[in-house]
Amino acid sequence: MNLQELILRLQSYWAEQGCVLQQPYDLEKGAGTFNPATFFRVLGPEPWSVAFVEPCRRPSDARYGENPNRWGAYYQFQVILKPSPANVLDLYWGSLKALGIDPLEHDLRLVEDNWEAPTQGAWGLGWEVWADGMEITQFTYFQQMGGFELNPVASEITYGIERIAMYMQNVDRIHDLNWVGELSYADVHLQAEVEQSVYSLEEADVAMLQGLFETYEREATRLLDLKLAYPGYDYVLKCSHVFNLLDARGAISVTERQAFINRVRTLSRKAAACYLAKREELGFPLLKGEARETLLADASRSGG
Amino acid sequence: MAKDLLFELGCEDLPPLQIQGALDELVGVFTKQAEGLRLKHGPIQSFATPRRLAFRVSAVAEAQEDLEETKVGPPVAAAYDKDGNPTNAALGFLRGLNLGAQDLFEVTQEKKKGKPAQYIAAKVLETGRPTVELLPELLGSLPGALHWPKAMRWGRCPQAFARPVHWLVGRFGTETIDFEFAGIRSDNKTYGHRFHDNHAVALESPSGYEAALLKLHVNVLPHERSEAILRLAREAAEEVGGHLLEDPVLLDEIVHLVEWPVAVCGTFDEEFLKLPPQVLVTSMRKHQRYFSVVDASGAPMPHFVTIANTIPRSKEVVARGNRRVLRARLKDAEFFFREDQKRSLQEWGEGLDRVTYVEGLGSLADKSQRIAAVASWLAEKLYPHSPNLAAQARAASLLAKADLVTGMVGEFPELQGYMGGRYLLAEGADPAVAAAVGEHYAPKGAQDELPQTVLGALVSIADRVDSIASLFALGRMPSGAADPFALRRAALGVIRIALERDLRFSLKELFDVAVAEVVASATQLGTASKLGEPAEVSAKALDFVLTRLRHLAATEHKLDVVDAVLAIGSKLEDLPAIQQRIEALSGIRATAEFEPIAVTFKRVANILGETPPAASIKVNVELLGDAETVLFERTAAARSLLSEELGRRGFAAALAALVSLRPPVDQFFEDVLVNDPDERVRVNRHCLLRDVLELFNSFADVRRL
Structure with missing residues (x-):
């Protein structure tokens, strides 16, 4: 199965399960959890089911396209189900079957792995999913996001597209993955990977980036103070990416590192609080039926 | 008829290292609750897989034990009127219990303040309820009673567990017990292997549990x-x-x-x-x-x-x-x-100055320098005839931590030390230095292997002693359960190595050296003001290690023996000597001789009390009678024998010399009145006893026995 067919099958499988198919968010980010379709939507009482491909950038993983498994840019396929349904694991096994991975042909295992994203003020419990020893998915029940306890809890399924494709196509290097037809992953992405590696590891202008971090941080704060959740959050994402670039350039010492993380986390929390307040103001429009009645009744009882 | 009880909780894959603890807790909570409910039962067998926690209780009684309870009513004085008829208070008490006047008797009870008084009382019999009525609440309370390192919520469920719960089974004989947790209603259905037998199967009886699941590709044991x-x-x-x-x-x-x-x-x-x-x-x-x-x-x-x-x-x-x-x-x-390996280990080591060891005591480079100083001091002290050893100890210490900044140890922290040793060997470095770097983290745990080489032992001790001295100097000693720098383990490592290799260094001297190095390091770093007073730090560190020795020794010897030796600990030379004194004393502690010896020498100590004559006052031979002269001479002989035996570490023989003083001491007590009316005679006798006691106390503090 080529790489784009793999994505198409995941999309159609999760669309059949009732997920909104969103598209990647148009800003640099290190993981799908930064997409507002995840970061914002898992907050608050409103139900939400979404699936999307997310291109991710991890400047410190850049290796000029020379490492067989590690590239600075790669894809995640993320599925958020909120509230997490009781059969979420069965749905997940179903998605593997849709990809042609038969659980009786392979050794599929859930291996404890707890997730934490300090810059997002987030953590959850779950597993790595192993197929014959290869980690192909990260499965997490989010417990906190942006510093807020989640209720209801959302489940997050993140497929490593390249990992699964390597596994299914029996290849040993990301390079050699078949994208479609005669085209390999390298044909599609290698030049960008090499150039971005040079940028991330050698050329990124540290002084400029440090300046940008300050600027973006101020702008994020200003916008969030204006109760503009989405634009404010965009600047949080920019801060996060600039921090990642500085880190890849080795421009952040161990002690500074924690300080940077704290600054981004503070912004994330502010963005989460801003989004939640806005949704509440809007009356949590996606909340329907019994859940809505219960919430409104609770709110009126607590005088809120 | 007693019946078996089965409980099973099915869930998503639990963290593997938490399963055994959870299972033990589950059984523990059940046992405690059953006891509180007066539910008799037989042995409990527990079962677990990644997806289930279960247990089976054999022969659970069908009802609680009956309970007879004495209820106490008003004071007798208030319970009867002057004609001896029950008052309203007494009648009310009886009505509440549904009993008659013929059931009353009297008990004596202490009031909160004041003297005991007489009260009326009656016995009430509470008939045990049927077990089936109690089980829903009992079983339903179990999942929520478990303590997980990290619990989670899922969906809209308000309750937390380690992972989402999917099914519950409660089966008492052939009856299903109805209870609930996390929105799941119990049933008699279990589920098989996730991929081979992912369907519900009814469990007929608790006894068939393992067999039923084996058929479903699950081994629950x-x-x-x-x-x-x-x-x-x-x-x-x-x-x-x-x-x-x-x-x-x-x-x-x-x-x-x-x-x-x-x-x-x-x-x-x-x-x-x-x-x-x-x-x-x-x-x-x-x-x-x-x-x-x-x-x-x-x-x-x-x-x-x-x-x-x-x-x-x-x-x-x-x-x-x-x-x-x-x-x-x-x-x-x-x-x-x-x-x-593109760089030498030495070159990697240059990166250690960027790795903080602990705030206030610099980097790992600073620590390495201190380890080197302590290790080479130890080498000179213990092996004065092998001058090369000190240089090797210094070299190994300076390289010991270098592998911490290599890529391999970054990826696999558990390979620390090992990689440094391997890299040095590959570079063609001194194999003894390579081996010392490789094993200087040994022993890792209380039961783990000790360093195999002298050099490894020296660097390991120096590293640990520096950690203790550094953290104590900064006032960050372990307290209660909190020992973030694993200093207790470090102390235990020092003790085990010293004992096993019979390393005869003075612990006090060693800590004086280590603390001096810490002070020098801090002075250079400009952080000396953060440190405690050196003599005090050294004394506390010494005491800390001796406390670990006390715990270690107490696993094999009686604590009074250990304490008697440790009471004079600061005067002792080295760890093996302390250990051997304990062993010698422990040897006679186990014999029938011990009690009379202890009685005799304690008697000496008691007579002298808190104020024995000053050391400057010597025994006046002229004033001695016969029994006293014997004791005086035997004491002098024992003193010289003791000093000779201690000099060649003959601890058992030294102790034997002391023990041989018992008959003359006993004879002395029989023949003379210590507290003679003549003050000169009295003081002289006290001086004689003081000498005896001091002699004994130079081996172990007799008052602790």
Whole structure:
């Protein structure tokens, strides 16, 4: 199965399960959890089911396209189900079957792995999913996001597209993955990977980036103070990416590192609080039926 | 008729290392609650897999035990009127209990303040309720009673558990017990293996539990799974002509990763055998939970054994997938191994000045310098005739921490020390220095191996002593359960090494040196003001190590013996000497002789009390009578024998010399009145006894016995 067919099958499988198919968010980010379709939507009482491909950038993983498994840019396929349904694991096994991975042909295992994203003020419990020893998915029940306890809890399924494709196509290097037809992953992405590696590891202008971090941080704060959740959050994402670039350039010492993380986390929390307040103001429009009645009744009882 | 009870909780895959603890707690909570409910039952057997916690209680009584209780009413004075008829208070008491006046008797009870008084009382019999009525609440309370290191919520469920709960089973004989947790209603249905038998199956009776699940590809007995894994893995290793490298810690984790173990053996490219054996083993174990395969000589073979949780259609497919993953892992390890060796370990060590050891005492480079100073001091002190040893100790200390900044140790922290040793050997460095770097973290735990070489032992002690001196100087000693720098373990390591190698250094002197190094280090760093007063720090550190010795010794010897020796501890020379004194004293502690000896010498101590005559007052021979002269002479003889024996570390013989003083002391007490009316005579006798006591106390403090 080529790489784009793999994505198409995941999309159609999760669309059949009732997920909104969103598209990647148009800003640099290190993981799908930064997409507002995840970061914002898992907050608050409103139900939400979404699936999307997310291109991710991890400047410190850049290796000029020379490492067989590690590239600075790669894809995640993320599925958020909120509230997490009781059969979420069965749905997940179903998605593997849709990809042609038969659980009786392979050794599929859930291996404890707890997730934490300090810059997002987030953590959850779950597993790595192993197929014959290869980690192909990260499965997490989010417990906190942006510093807020989640209720209801959302489940997050993140497929490593390249990992699964390597596994299914029996290849040993990301390079050699078949994208479609005669085209390999390298044909599609290698030049960008090499150039971005040079940028991330050698050329990124540290002084400029440090300046940008300050600027973006101020702008994020200003916008969030204006109760503009989405634009404010965009600047949080920019801060996060600039921090990642500085880190890849080795421009952040161990002690500074924690300080940077704290600054981004503070912004994330502010963005989460801003989004939640806005949704509440809007009356949590996606909340329907019994859940809505219960919430409104609770709110009126607590005088809120 | 008593019946068996079965409880099962089915859930998503639990963290493997938490399962055994949860299971024990589950059974513990049940037992405690059953006791509180007066529910008699037989033995409990527990079961667990990654997806279930269960237990079966045999022969649970069908009803609670009856309970007879005495209820106490108003004081007798208020219970009867002057004609002896029950008052309203008494009648009210009886009405409340549904009893008549004929059931009353009197009891004496203490009032809160004041004297005991008479009250009326009556016995009430509470008939035990049927067990089936109690079980729903009892079983329903169990899941929520477990303490997980990290619990989670899921969906809209307000309750938390380690992972989402899917089914509950409560079965009392052939009856289903109805209870609820996390929105799940109990039933008599369990579920089989996730992929082989993912369907509900009704459990008929508690006794058929294991058999029913075996049919569903689930072995619910952890010890059976453990045995099966070991057997299957050994067979798999033997099939490729090798032996399994056994790994009990890994085994304990894998047991709770699978419900139905299947061993799959795979191979990796022989080129990876160039990697150091521990790198191969660690990479496979840590990242992939694989067992390693070794040949008859213990050398790694290019095979691994993984334990699958499914019976695959073809083991070849599973092996192939695992092989590819392992290849990528080993490629990474090979990369680190190659990159690390592009620099010498010495060059890597230059990076240590950027790694903080502890706020206020600089970097790991600073710590290395201190270790070097302490280790070379120890080498000179203990081996004055091997001048080269001090230089080697210094060299090994300065390189000991260098591998912490290498890529390989960054990836596998558990290879610290080992990698440094390997890299040094590969560089062609002094093999003794390489070995010392390699083993200076030993012993890791209380039962783990000690350093094999003298040099390794010296660096290990110096490293630990510096850690204790540094953290004590900064006032960060362990308190209660909090010991973030593992200083207790460090102290225990020092003791074990010193005892095993019979290293005769003065612990006090060693800490004085180590604290002086810490002060010098801090002065250079400009942080000296953060440190405690050196003499006090050294004394506290010494005391800390002696306390660990006390705990260690108390596992084999009576505590009074240990304390008697340690009471004079600060005067003692070295750790082996302390240990041998304890052993000598412990030797007679176990004999029938001991009591009379202790009585005699304690009597001496008691007569002298808190104020024995000053040392400047000597025994006046002219004033001595016969029994006193015997004692005086025997004491002098014992003193010289004692000093001679102690001088050549003959602790048992030294103690024997002391014990030989008992008859003359007893004779002395029989023949003379110590507290003679003549003050000169009295003081002289006290002086004689003081000398006896001091002699004994130079071995161990008799008052502690």
